[in-house]
Amino acid sequence: MSRLxxxxxxxxxxxxxLPVLGLGAATSPAELWAAAALPSxxxxxxxxxxxxxxxxxxxxxxxxxxxxxxxxxxGPWAQAAAVAVELPVVLPPAVLGVALLETFGRHGLLGPxxxxxxxxxxxxxxxxxxxxxxxxxxxxAAAFRAVDDDVLLVARTLGAGPVRAFATVALPAAAPGLVxxxxxxxxxxxxxFGATLMFAGNLPGRTQTLPLAIYGALxxxxxxxxxxxxxxxxxxxxxxxxxxxxxxxxx
Amino acid sequence: xxxxxxxxxxxxxxxxxxSAALRVAAGPVALVGPNGAGKTTLLRVLAGxxxxxxxxxxxxxxxxxxxxxxLPPEARGIGYLPQGVGLFPHLTAQGNxxxxxxDLPRPEREARAAAWxxxxxxxxxxxxxxxGLSGGEAQRVGLARALAPEPAVLLLDEPTAALDVTAxxxxxxxxxxxxxxxxxxxxxxxxxLRDLVAWDPVVALVDGGRIVRAGPLAALRAAPGHPFLDExxxxx
Numbered sequence: 001m002s003r004l005x006x007x008x009x010x011x012x013x014x015x016x017x018l019p020v021l022g023l024g025a026a027t028s029p030a031e032l033w034a035a036a037a038l039p040s041x042x043x044x045x046x047x048x049x050x051x052x053x054x055x056x057x058x059x060x061x062x063x064x065x066x067x068x069x070x071x072x073x074x075g076p077w078a079q080a081a082a083v084a085v086e087l088p089v090v091l092p093p094a095v096l097g098v099a100l101l102e103t104f105g106r107h108g109l110l111g112p113x114x115x116x117x118x119x120x121x122x123x124x125x126x127x128x129x130x131x132x133x134x135x136x137x138x139x140x141a142a143a144f145r146a147v148d149d150d151v152l153l154v155a156r157t158l159g160a161g162p163v164r165a166f167a168t169v170a171l172p173a174a175a176p177g178l179v180x181x182x183x184x185x186x187x188x189x190x191x192x193f194g195a196t197l198m199f200a201g202n203l204p205g206r207t208q209t210l211p212l213a214i215y216g217a218l219x220x221x222x223x224x225x226x227x228x229x230x231x232x233x234x235x236x237x238x239x240x241x242x243x244x245x246x247x248x249x250x251x
Numbered sequence: 252x253x254x255x256x257x258x259x260x261x262x263x264x265x266x267x268x269x270s271a272a273l274r275v276a277a278g279p280v281a282l283v284g285p286n287g288a289g290k291t292t293l294l295r296v297l298a299g300x301x302x303x304x305x306x307x308x309x310x311x312x313x314x315x316x317x318x319x320x321x322l323p324p325e326a327r328g329i330g331y332l333p334q335g336v337g338l339f340p341h342l343t344a345q346g347n348x349x350x351x352x353x354d355l356p357r358p359e360r361e362a363r364a365a366a367w368x369x370x371x372x373x374x375x376x377x378x379x380x381x382x383g384l385s386g387g388e389a390q391r392v393g394l395a396r397a398l399a400p401e402p403a404v405l406l407l408d409e410p411t412a413a414l415d416v417t418a419x420x421x422x423x424x425x426x427x428x429x430x431x432x433x434x435x436x437x438x439x440x441x442x443x444l445r446d447l448v449a450w451d452p453v454v455a456l457v458d459g460g461r462i463v464r465a466g467p468l469a470a471l472r473a474a475p476g477h478p479f480l481d482e483x484x485x486x487x
Contacts, residue, residue, distance in 0.1 A: 150337035153300045156324035157331040158351030158400065168350075172341040 020233060027226045035227030043205045044213035051121060051209060052189045055128035059136045059185050067140035089134045097198025100127060123200035124207050128189035136185035143177020144170060176247060183243045187236060253312025255436040256280060260306035260317065262296045269293060269460045275453050279430035279437040284457035285479050290440045291334060294406045297438060298331050299324035310404055310436050327404060330397035334408040336389045338381035344368060344392040345377040351400040367395040370425055386413035398429055405429065405437040411446055423449045444483055456480055
């Protein structure tokens with residue numbers, strides 16, 4: 001790398017790292033302990049754990065077959081499905097929130113069927129699922145695409161039916177990609193804020209996840225907001241390091 | 252005894268059309284021909300990877316496809332070596348060979364997998380994963396995996412291609428025995444005249460999606476006139 005091109009590169013790196021350093025510098029250990037002891041923190045933490053676990057389970061259960069299909073299908077339907085999967089990634093979360101309200105709200109598209117999810121914990125899971133699913137499906141589809149058709153054909157010729165060939169060859173061969181996709185989807189669900197706020201509101205114990213608790217605390221107690229933020233940064237860093245470590249041991 | 256191979260079939264792979272007719276009473280069949288002629292496509296039809304548009308595929312008297320019949324790949328009793336070998340990336344060499352021996356009890360399965368790796372000179376590779384293998388090493392493991400279940404049908408796509416010239420004679424000898432085993436239908440793609448001399452198969456020349464000549468090597472030598480065949484036989 002030339003000396004001249006180092007300057008913009010370092011500038012961007014600094015821009016990415018500085019806010020995290022600023023957050024850490026402003027937060028004292030006493031603040032962290034105080035925030036951890038608050039009942040509202042515990043409630044938000046427990047809610048985030050429950051909802052993201054449920055969202056992730058749904059994403060993996062429904063997303064794995066979709067990713068497999070996307071990895072093998074060709075033609076206009078596959079193209080359309082791929083666009084549908086990518087859409088939530090590029091849409092602003094606020095737009096997703098409005099769209100969820102107009103679909104799953106009391107007066108929404110599915111309202112006549114008795115569906116009314118706003119301001120419920122199920123609504124939180126739905127919002128997290130919609131924003132997290134694309135990351136899992138796109139990563140998993142790429143991993144499945146890397147599984148050679150010939151490899152699956154060999155498994156079939158050796159006596160495995162289509163289901164066994166998928167379970168014993170395609171899944172384990174794509175496993176590193178599936179795990180990292182699940183990690184990214186989980187992190188995205190954990191950080192979900194905009195769509196959840198608009199669709200599910202900010203009700204402590206019911207729809208107030210960690211990011212919403214930070215938003216709520218910012219007005220009353222900046223120290224708690226800082227402490228919660230540091231906690232989320234720690235989780236995110238641990239996740240990214242864990243995924244890298246996993247990738248290394250696989251390779 | 253039914254014909255080892257009785258194929259009269261039309262199949263499509265992407266934009267490519269295969270229209271192949273070949274009947275062989277016994278003994279191995281070697282497919283030769285230029286790149287893109289349809290040799291691999293024919294192997295994939297025999298393996299059950301491609302649907303048959305019309306016609307029939309009968310192997311050792313069993314209807315694989317056509318006339319309303321369709322046997323899925325797992326019911327055909329095949330040992331298949333694709334051109335790219337296609338090892339299972341998450342299993343060791345030993346695990347790859349044992350995959351097709353799932354019906355055997357574990358100790359027997361592992362012993363047989365080890366024995367086949369040894370026959371192909373790949374015993375030291377048993378614990379290695381495909382990622383770390385050279386092309387020739389992978390090919391030995393892929394061959395052991397195809398041969399270990401002792402299938403009635405062998406489909407081998409360029410089984411000696413990735414081996415260096417000093418390694419070929421030994422593998423060629425193992426393959427001669429495997430290809431000529433009684434009651435077996437073996438179809439093998441090769442570009443190496445020495446393979447043909449060693450195995451003495453029925454040689455089928457594939458060109459433009461059709462089988463344009465077929466017969467023993469000696470018969471093809473006696474009737475020159477196809478540019479690809481003339482070039483292949485001149486290599487001796």
